[in-house]
Amino acid sequence: MATARPETVEDLKIGKVDSTRPVGKDRRRHARFPLGLPVGVQIAGRPGPITVELLDLSVTGGRFRCLGDRVRVDETATVVFVLDDQRRCQAVGRVIRSDASGEFALRLKSANDAFVAFVRRLAE
Numbered sequence: 001m002a003t004a005r006p007e008t009v010e011d012l013k014i015g016k017v018d019s020t021r022p023v024g025k026d027r028r029r030h031a032r033f034p035l036g037l038p039v040g041v042q043i044a045g046r047p048g049p050i051t052v053e054l055l056d057l058s059v060t061g062g063r064f065r066c067l068g069d070r071v072r073v074d075e076t077a078t079v080v081f082v083l084d085d086q087r088r089c090q091a092v093g094r095v096i097r098s099d100a101s102g103e104f105a106l107r108l109k110s111a112n113d114a115f116v117a118f119v120r121r122l123a124e
Helices: 113-122
Strands: 033-043 050-057 061-065 076-082 088-098 103-111
Touching: 061 088, 088 113, 103 113
Parallel strands: none
Antiparallel strands: 033 050, 033 076, 050 061, 061 103, 076 088, 088 103
16 A cells, blocks of 8 residues: 655656647646546545546656546646556546536646656656
């Protein structure tokens, strides 16, 4: 099990890559990794977690798709998923964008060691 000490996302140093989308200049400072992974998200103040698709992930945030529940800007969300080796990845962040299609973006504030290691492995 990962340590309980949250690591800030600023502790991760992964270089920028070119965007695969040709729309305008890419202002991203960190690489983004496409995933399509089902994950649980607990929105603060809601009775239970929702299952969403983690579309892509970077060291500072992620983009998700939710089919049923609406997620609102400024809500705090905890993302949780379990790796093949049974390590539990967890990160907490704030919703910074949400649209009618069910997609929302989360800016991460903290993450456990397993989550940090997962993102680092994506960058290798």
